[in-house]
Amino acid sequence: MLIINFLKKKTTILYIIIIALLLLLIPLFKYMSNKRITYYNEIYQDTYIEFLMSYEEYERISNIKEIENITLGFEADLGTVRDLRFFEDPNLANNELILDENYFKNYQLGDTITLFNYEFKLIDETYSLFNDNHISEYALNELKDNFDTLIYRVTLNDWSKASKVEREINKGYPFEQGYFIETYFDHDKPIIYDIFYYIIKLILIILSLYIIFNICFNIYLNEKEKSYLYYALGFTKKQLRLISITKYILVFALGFLLNLLLILIL
Secondary structure, three states, X not given: OHHHHHHXXXXXXXXXXXXXHHHOHHHHHHHHHHHHHHHHHHHOOOOEXXXXXXXXXXXHHHOXXXXXXXXXXXXXXXXXXXXXXXXXXXXXXXXXXEEEHHHHOOOXXXXXXXEOOEEEEEEEEEOOOOOEEEEEHHHHHHHHHHOOOEEEXXXXXXXXXXXXXXXXXXXXXXXXXXOOEEEEOOOOOOHHXXXXXXXXXXXXXXXXXXXXXXXXXXXXXXXXXXXXXXXXXXXXXXXXXXXXHHHHHHHHHHHHHHHHHHHHHO
16 A cells, blocks of 8 residues: 555656656667767778787687778788788689789789789789788788788777777787787867767766656655654564665666657657
């Protein structure tokens, strides 16, 4: 009877509605987070992270959940002014080769070029600031054992966590060992956007905690005011404590159920 009377009170109904509305902040936070990820991914769509590491680390790197794609390559000294970099390209056949234009000028399309005791057929030229050249995945797999470290070029499914990914990549490897990470992008990090995002999120969290605290405190005060009446009716402290806990649970449980109903309606 005490529980039923408690649930019938207007203040209790109001508490349940408030809890339900506050729980709507969870999908709101999820929506805000997804919008932030989309925003980052849009402005960093041509961005990649590049670093040197042994092939033995490939499985560990590929298991970092924010990494979307890994392109492997290697750097070689072929007597040019700058070392040439070769990256795997899934669109190339086993022996096909695309050369940087600065190196291509010494050859003609269709020429056979022997690199690292492996014969390639030159099919196209490309331009790259970093002397990037392209070979097939098969060729790279055949040649990778000739190099102690490979070039890892990775893209992310969530560029808002780029710093976290860099820490994960370097996990267990101090910088002095040579595992240098470079991020190539055309945009500065949207610091103002992040500041606004975190301020709004922090305000909503603090406001929610304040409201929840007040609901719990008001229930507590109400129970304390009526405790003398409950004792007069023969209730023990243990029974009253159990009733109070039940009231708290019911307010939040019913608020949660109402929240689910609101989500379905909305």
